[in-house]
Amino acid sequence: MKNRAKRALKSSKKDTLPRFPKNALSKDMRQYNNLILQCIPSGVMVINMEGLVTFCNASADSILGIDYLKEKDKNYASVLKGNSHVVQLIKNGINGETFFRKQLQLKMDGNSKWIGMTTSILYDKLATPMGVIAVFSDITDVKELESEVKLKERLAAVGELSAGVAHEIRNPLSAIGGYAELLKRGLSEDESASAVEGIIKETKNLNSIVTNFLSFVRKSQPVFNETDVNALIKEVISMVSFDKNAEGINFDIKTLKTLPAIEADPFELKMAFLNIIQNAVQAMPNGGRLTVKSDVQYGKIFIEVTDTGPGISKEIGDRIFNPFFTTKEQGTGLGLAIAHKIVESHDGKIEFKSKKGKGTTFIIRLPIRR
Numbered sequence: 001m002k003n004r005a006k007r008a009l010k011s012s013k014k015d016t017l018p019r020f021p022k023n024a025l026s027k028d029m030r031q032y033n034n035l036i037l038q039c040i041p042s043g044v045m046v047i048n049m050e051g052l053v054t055f056c057n058a059s060a061d062s063i064l065g066i067d068y069l070k071e072k073d074k075n076y077a078s079v080l081k082g083n084s085h086v087v088q089l090i091k092n093g094i095n096g097e098t099f100f101r102k103q104l105q106l107k108m109d110g111n112s113k114w115i116g117m118t119t120s121i122l123y124d125k126l127a128t129p130m131g132v133i134a135v136f137s138d139i140t141d142v143k144e145l146e147s148e149v150k151l152k153e154r155l156a157a158v159g160e161l162s163a164g165v166a167h168e169i170r171n172p173l174s175a176i177g178g179y180a181e182l183l184k185r186g187l188s189e190d191e192s193a194s195a196v197e198g199i200i201k202e203t204k205n206l207n208s209i210v211t212n213f214l215s216f217v218r219k220s221q222p223v224f225n226e227t228d229v230n231a232l233i234k235e236v237i238s239m240v241s242f243d244k245n246a247e248g249i250n251f252d253i254k255t256l257k258t259l260p261a262i263e264a265d266p267f268e269l270k271m272a273f274l275n276i277i278q279n280a281v282q283a284m285p286n287g288g289r290l291t292v293k294s295d296v297q298y299g300k301i302f303i304e305v306t307d308t309g310p311g312i313s314k315e316i317g318d319r320i321f322n323p324f325f326t327t328k329e330q331g332t333g334l335g336l337a338i339a340h341k342i343v344e345s346h347d348g349k350i351e352f353k354s355k356k357g358k359g360t361t362f363i364i365r366l367p368i369r370r
């Protein structure tokens, strides 16, 4: 009984399979595969090891603007009509190097478009390379959208910056106007002297806003030299420790003695450290501990600046690197924006960790070699 059931099951399974002779089935599968290749929206091009184009699907024809039947068995470089980047990618493929979603600009018959191309090696049953398969799609729309978004972002950033500059400049300007009004009214000698002092102070303030702003917006051109980061940290600490704000702060310098010299612009790095260390000092008006550490790991150096100030709340954490973002009465809000720009121009990273009421640590990572 058991055997009969098995036999019945076997024969019912057989009945569900299409009844094709062996060759006809493989021919059918070939047609089926070909249909799939012809219907997918991605272009597929196959090039053999001699560099001849042996297959293109319909999408490849339409993306490249070619007619495969006329190009069959021609050299890929002539089919791609001097699109040197694409040609190079396929050449690399023939030499065994493949790429994933490489974005390339393609110029065919006066038309320009962007394609995203992935290449893979075509192997035979014995794993011998037979050629290269290039799969690509037209990403012109995506690229256009990307550049539109970038332009909008840039315009928004310019707007934000201009608003920031206007806001920053307006305060000292109106103070200067106020002092001038007082002078016009005729004051005692002492009062006049103090109004003039006020004008001088506000002018200095304006000057520092403009200088900071320019150092932020100017395209920086760092001059890279062998730089001793520990020495820079020491210089900055000795600069800020004389500051009135630094009273009651204990400085703890834990720099690594064997820290390697790095390729950097010492002038710019010093400015970045100064801004971060100054912030730490300003975060502790009633005193505290400021720790600066340096270390090295995996070809990068780390500098950590830790304070025991109030910390940075989540609400403002996303904005502290934005130009002109400040919570200080006298701040321009450019310190961290400048530090961020400098670290980025050194291929480094800057981030912070903070606990409310406990303090903040800024971490700067910089590559030893560029």
Ligand SMILES: Nc1ncnc2c1ncn2[C@@H]1O[C@H](COP(=O)(O)OP(=O)(O)OP(=O)(O)O)[C@@H](O)[C@H]1O
Pocket: 275, 279, 280, 283, 307, 309, 310, 311, 312, 320, 321, 325, 326, 327, 328, 330, 331, 332, 333, 334, 335, 336, 337, 360
């Ligand atoms: N160590 C810190 N502890 C707490 N808050 C900080 C710290 N560092 C930065 N911040 C916050 O980030 C804001 C932006 O800092 P940034 O250095 O860019 O500008 P600023 O210090 O306000 O002004 P400026 O640097 O131009 O004098 C500060 O106003 C402050 O709110």
Ligand SMILES: [Mg+2]
Pocket: 275, 278, 279, 331, 334, 335, 336
């Ligand atoms: Mg600052």
